Amino acid sequence: MASDLDILILAAGRGTRMKSDLPKVLHSLHGQPLIQHVVEEGALLKPREIGLIVGHGRDLVKAAMKSHAVSFVTQKEQKGTGHAIKCSARRFAGRSGHIMVLSGDVPLLRAATIRTFYQRHKRSKAAASVITATLEHPGSLGRIIRDGRGRLERIVEARDADFSELAIREINSGIYIFKNEALYEGLRKIKANKNSGEFYLTDVIKDLVASGEKVSATAISDPTEAMGINTLSDLEAAQQALRKRIAFEHAAAGVEFVDPSSTFVAKGVTIGAGSVVWPFSVIMGDVNIGARCRIGPFAHLREGTVLEDGAAVGNFVEIKNSTLGKGSLALHLSYLGDTTLGRDVNVGAGVITANFDGESKHVTNIQDGAFVGSGVVLVAPVDVGKGAVVAAGAVVPAGQDVGAGQRVAGVPAKPMVPKKKRKKREQKK
Secondary structure, eight states: OEEEEEEEEEEOOOOGGGOSSSOGGGSEETTEEHHHHHHHHHHTTOEEEEEEEEBTBHHHHHHHTTTSSOEEEEOSSOOOHHHHHHTTHHHHTTOSSEEEEEETTOTTOOHHHHHHHHHHHHHHTOSEEEEEEEOSOOTTSOEEEEOTTSOEEEEEOGGGOOHHHHTOOEEEEEEEEEEHHHHHHHHHHOOOOTTTOOOOTHHHHHHHHHTTOOEEEEEOSOGGGGOOOOSHHHHHHHHHHHHHHHHHHHHHTTOEESOGGGOEEOTTOEEOTTOEEOTTOEEOSSOEEOTTOEEOSSOEEOTTOEEOTTOEEEETOEEESOEEOTTOEEEESOEEESEEEOTTOEEOTTOEEEOBOSSOBOOEEEOTTOEEOTTOEEESSEEEOTTOEEOTTOEEOTTOOBOTTOEEETTTTEEOOOHHHHHHHHHHO
């Protein structure tokens, strides 16, 4: 645990350029609210406390983050970043150590990056440190102004910058670390900007430099980590960047994505080496896929799904909270919910495990080597034994288990009579 580090996350903004009544930090990126990405990466540093500074739509933000270990600070009026941090003084000022300031609308920052940033800040013994990035088109982002020796001199907001300053491509990411005392002492001194009436956190940086305090600026190599979300176009760009990042990480581990741009794989999904993911597949969080598996195209793997080595899930198959054992196949048009498949099970086209009876969810177990034919409905709770065969079109009612090696057919499913026995019955008639 980083016992001398607190993290404050700015999450009070309205986000008017998003053209939405939803608080900006609750817009979804890759299946999660923007703020959740920031909180989860920050939590990996194991700080003393994470505080969310909330304002517009604060009740919605609090509800969305109720399962996370965070505290909340309310900024009743949105009067700039400096004012937002001032609102945290009652709870955070006077502590030992350092305060890291993150932005709830900068969701692509990696935990590894801010961990390195924190370590460098402590080694440098700086009063404050800031992450910078160099962008081709800096737009409305604040610019980093350095002196003749390359040291940080000040940060100027784009709205207050002159023509020469706007030509600078090094930008302020909005990610800072301060010594606790330096931050809150500096906040007491800053004044509202003449043009906007807002209190800028960057003015604390300017005053620290002017007073001779050491302020460090650390440039990051991947500028996408500093990408802020201000418009829906920014959100789409971030989505593409994150999708590409996740695909590259899996590729480095030996996983093939036939077309990453048309495939959705959530953060936290594990996939074993030698597996192939075909286009238009959706793999949600809390999914574990073994080695040499095949997924898709058009597969949907939901939370709680486990594919053991060599399993395959094909076209228009949806799987939720289920396990497919080694070598098991579900290749066409099926739904498997709350189901456990053993090894080498074949699930035919159009198979449904009917796991919900209108009130409760129930479990289906299909044991090793079973063969479930096309169009079968297994009404949970039900077991299909080892090596059993359920013929095409059968409906197996709840509680009417299929024994090991048994063959059943029909609606409702009944044991199949071998051909020899059928002939003898017909002859007796």
